[in-house]
Amino acid sequence: MTPARFEDAVVISGVAQSEIGRRLHRDPRALTVEACVAAVADAGLRLDEIDGLSTYPGAMSVGPGFSGAGVREIHDLLGLDLAWCSSGSEVPGQLGAVVNAMLAVAGGLAQHVLCWRSIWEGTAQGSGRREGYGAGQGRVGGPMAWQLPYGATAANLAGILVNARMNRFGLTREQLGAVPVGNRANAALNPAAIYRAPITLDDYLEARMVSWPLSLYDCDVPCDGATAVVVSRREHAAALDHPAVHVEAVGCAHHDRFMWEYGEDITRISSRWSAAAMWDRTDLRPADVDVAQLYDGFSIFTHCWLEDLGFCGVGEAGAFVEGGTTIARDGALPLNTDGGQLSGGRLHGYGFLHEACLQVRGQAGARQLASRPQVAVVGVGAANSGTTAMLLTGG
Amino acid sequence: MADHERPFWEGGARGELVVQRCRECGGLNHPPTMRCRHDGSAELEWTVLSGRGHVEGWTVNQHQWLPGVPAPYVVALVALAEDPSTRLLTNLVGIDPAEIRDGMEVQVTFVRPEPPDDGLDDDVWLPLFAPAAGP
Numbered sequence: 377m378t379p380a381r382f383e384d385a386v387v388i389s390g391v392a393q394s395e396i397g398r399r400l401h402r403d404p405r406a407l408t409v410e411a412c413v414a415a416v417a418d419a420g421l422r423l424d425e426i427d428g429l430s431t432y433p434g435a436m437s438v439g440p441g442f443s444g445a446g447v448r449e450i451h452d453l454l455g456l457d458l459a460w461c462s463s464g465s466e467v468p469g470q471l472g473a474v475v476n477a478m479l480a481v482a483g484g485l486a487q488h489v490l491c492w493r494s495i496w497e498g499t500a501q502g503s504g505r506r507e508g509y510g511a512g513q514g515r516v517g518g519p520m521a522w523q524l525p526y527g528a529t530a531a532n533l534a535g536i537l538v539n540a541r542m543n544r545f546g547l548t549r550e551q552l553g554a555v556p557v558g559n560r561a562n563a564a565l566n567p568a569a570i571y572r573a574p575i576t577l578d579d580y581l582e583a584r585m586v587s588w589p590l591s592l593y594d595c596d597v598p599c600d601g602a603t604a605v606v607v608s609r610r611e612h613a614a615a616l617d618h619p620a621v622h623v624e625a626v627g628c629a630h631h632d633r634f635m636w637e638y639g640e641d642i643t644r645i646s647s648r649w650s651a652a653a654m655w656d657r658t659d660l661r662p663a664d665v666d667v668a669q670l671y672d673g674f675s676i677f678t679h680c681w682l683e684d685l686g687f688c689g690v691g692e693a694g695a696f697v698e699g700g701t702t703i704a705r706d707g708a709l710p711l712n713t714d715g716g717q718l719s720g721g722r723l724h725g726y727g728f729l730h731e732a733c734l735q736v737r738g739q740a741g742a743r744q745l746a747s748r749p750q751v752a753v754v755g756v757g758a759a760n761s762g763t764t765a766m767l768l769t770g771g
Numbered sequence: 772m773a774d775h776e777r778p779f780w781e782g783g784a785r786g787e788l789v790v791q792r793c794r795e796c797g798g799l800n801h802p803p804t805m806r807c808r809h810d811g812s813a814e815l816e817w818t819v820l821s822g823r824g825h826v827e828g829w830t831v832n833q834h835q836w837l838p839g840v841p842a843p844y845v846v847a848l849v850a851l852a853e854d855p856s857t858r859l860l861t862n863l864v865g866i867d868p869a870e871i872r873d874g875m876e877v878q879v880t881f882v883r884p885e886p887p888d889d890g891l892d893d894d895v896w897l898p899l900f901a902p903a904a905g906p
């Protein structure tokens with residue numbers, strides 16, 4: 377007998393976001409509560425029906441504004457009775473908290489789990505130049521001990537990734553600009569996006585270098601905002617006043633070390649492991665995907681996700697996105713239809729899940745794709761954080 | 772500094788690039804570990820390498836991320852000559868960034884950074900790399 381798949385036991389019943397802005401100067405717990413209450417209402421539930429909580433990264437401080445609210449704060453602010461809860465950063469990418477919720481619901485530990493990712497880096501980082509994580513900490517331990525002495529930050533490691541792909545695969549800056557330019561065009565239709573004014577490929581090519589050949593438009597924008605998602609038992613789908621979002625398959629695998637400069641192959645990130653694990657759990661294939669929401673903390677990550685999910689071969693993402701036609705709203709694979717993090721703001725992965733759910737529900741407002749996508753893929757995470765791949769279906 | 776990492780950071784005092792090697796399989800391990808990443812062996816020793824390697828990846832940082840660390844500088848991955856599957860994250864020095872090429876041969880050089888004023892007596896030397904002298 378085939379063992380039951382946890383994906384089949386759950387639905388994503390509700391999604392919502394708080395106000396989102398470059399610097400809102402609001403209490404991050406208020407943003408979190410705003411998103412959580414709205415997601416519970418979207419799921420057709422009362423707050424007292426929520427019996428599980430799950431978040432990434434939980435109450436912690438690795439950098440200014442990295443975590444807006446932990447499980448215990450939200451538990452207290454919402455006055456809940458819990459059957460189960462979980463939080464932490466050492467999960468397979470930021471969406472690992474949502475996977476944990478799915479497992480808890482499928483395993484019968486909870487009926488409805490409220491998940492969130494809340495971030496307030498825009499306000500917390502202030503108006504100064506963006507600092508590297510670990511700045512001002514004096515001596516550091518852990519993986520940063522191998523980076524900070526050399527002044528190496530995430531943007532530098534992304535710059536190495538871009539340059540390696542240029543040297544090995546012939547990636548060009550014109551190709552690299554396609555995702556930032558395309559995301560910006562999509563953001564014009566998203567009233568919550570941080571940057572909505574169109575940019576051209578020439579704008580991209582003239583942008584300030586952050587870590588050559590990585591430029592400003594290749595980096596996501598720090599912001600304030602919270603995204604919340606409710607995972608419910610599948611039986612709850614019938615009670616919704618909107619189409620349920622079904623979970624076709626999830627992949628969480630991570631074979632490399634959690635240090636992206638010491639992975640097996642410096643041209644690739646850990647999406648290669650989670651994407652393969654996801655496809656192993658479904659009969660659907662890349663050709664069945666109608667829309668893709670793929671992590672763009674740096675634009676090059678989206679290239680890696682496109683390849684690792686099988687939309688093109690390894691090293692071919694530059695050619696795949698070049699010119700932007702294929703990834704446009706009316707293209708073969710609409711990509712990051714809310715503007716992604718490059719234009720929408722660094723909601724740290726949960727914006728992609730939110731957008732995928734709205735698109736398969738047919739409720740994405742002005743940016744709803746006319747093709748009414750039924751299969752969406754979400755790829756979140758990059759290298760040292762681990763990654764999660766999720767295949768979602770409508771109806 | 773962790774005890775199992777100390778010899779790497781202190782080798783520079785003697786001008787030596789010191790990396791962990793497995794006695795069982797001969798594989799190099801970096802950053803240092805407690806069990807060989809190739810075969811799980813606990814039989815790890817420190818070995819003095821030639822200090823030669825080649826540039827596997829690099830970027831020219833243009834943004835000041837950290838107080839006291841002005842841009843520009845080159846952040847690089849150098850594959851070690853004795854085992855190119857093992858690499859070091861480092862800085863390239865003594866070269867115009869425009870002259871750097873994928874795969875170019877480099878040689879280790881050491882700098883001793885000013886230590887934080889925190890009472891610890893760690894003697895840390897950073898291995899950096901510069902273009903290798905011609906044949």
Ligand SMILES: [Zn+2]
Pocket residue numbers: 793794795796797798807808809810811812
């Ligand atoms: Zn070994």
